[in-house]
Amino acid sequence: MQLTIEISKYPLADNYLEPIKGFIDQLNQYPNLHILTNTLSTQVFGDYDEVMAALQACIKWSFEQYGKVVFVCKFLHGDLRPQD
Numbered sequence: 001m002q003l004t005i006e007i008s009k010y011p012l013a014d015n016y017l018e019p020i021k022g023f024i025d026q027l028n029q030y031p032n033l034h035i036l037t038n039t040l041s042t043q044v045f046g047d048y049d050e051v052m053a054a055l056q057a058c059i060k061w062s063f064e065q066y067g068k069v070v071f072v073c074k075f076l077h078g079d080l081r082p083q084d
Helices: 017-027 048-066
Strands: 002-011 034-037 042-047 069-077
Touching: 002 017, 002 048, 017 034, 017 042, 017 048, 042 048, 048 069
Parallel strands: none
Antiparallel strands: 002 042, 002 069, 034 042
């Protein structure tokens, strides 16, 4: 089953860009996922189990690295990547 996630991260710190970039860099280490990033959110597309495993690992990593952050996620069934 395919999954699409839209995720936004809000670090509770003055230096907010580093934690956001770090999270995106962690997600990009998963070669089977398709990642699109814009100024408002990051979209993740891929197999349900792979996306959820990556998300779980990257959120845990983010909490361990940066402490308090807020994640806002939308989960959508299917691969809703924009068609080129």
